[in-house]
Amino acid sequence: MTATLLFDMDGTIVETDHLHFQAMKSVFLPYGVDLDWETYRTRIIGVANTATAANFLPSLSVAEGAAVLDAKEAAYREMVTELEAASGLLPLLDWADSEGIPCAVVTNAPRANAELVLKALRLTDRFACLVIGDELANAKPHPLPYLTAIEILGGDPQRSVAFEDSPAGAKSAFAAGVGVVxxxxxxxxxxxxxxxxxxxxxxFNNQEVLTFVRERTGAGQTSRQASELRA
Known part of the structure; x- marks a missing residue:
């Protein structure tokens, strides 16, 4: 089994939370929900759409709630234009490649969103697999999305690291036995x-993060890329 690096998408490899908030606010308002940033930040970021619909639109049927959230995702995709990868992500991916460590994206975002974002970042080919929480029996915070990625990659949870920006995502990775940044x-x-x-x-430039990644994965310490990361 191999070490792996597993990345959440929104708010982790790219900053898109402000776009999601705007889209969510616009579709909630007709239903009497005047969403504010603090509520979005603390109760929605990282949460699967099915749970968000149930929490904020309880008067709607499951199908109606799903339709509202689908409209939100479509509105979000219309807002996505040029995106920039998070600081330090590309050197970390280069280092993982040099060490033979496969990488994956593990997200609760719909597949259409994830594919659009990775294409905009020009990172589609940098990840060995893309795991979508809503396509599984359980999304984050359940550990299944991370367990699925590890299984696909032939990974060892004890030698793997997940990068997350939400409590739901961190709980998912931690429950899967993965080290969490x-x-x-x-x-x-x-x-x-x-x-x-x-x-x-x-x-991703933080020295403590890079040290944790090297120690958790057990990767070699003497390669040129590792030296560059330490610099």
């Missing part, structure tokens, strides 16, 4: 630590 894009450090993150940081 929390990215501080929208959630407080203590919240991510309580959800299972061993390390929290603003971006």
């Amino acid at each position: 929390g990215l501080l894009t929208s959630v407080e450090p203590d919240v991510l630590r309580a959800a299972g993150a061993s390390v929290v940081a603003r971006n």
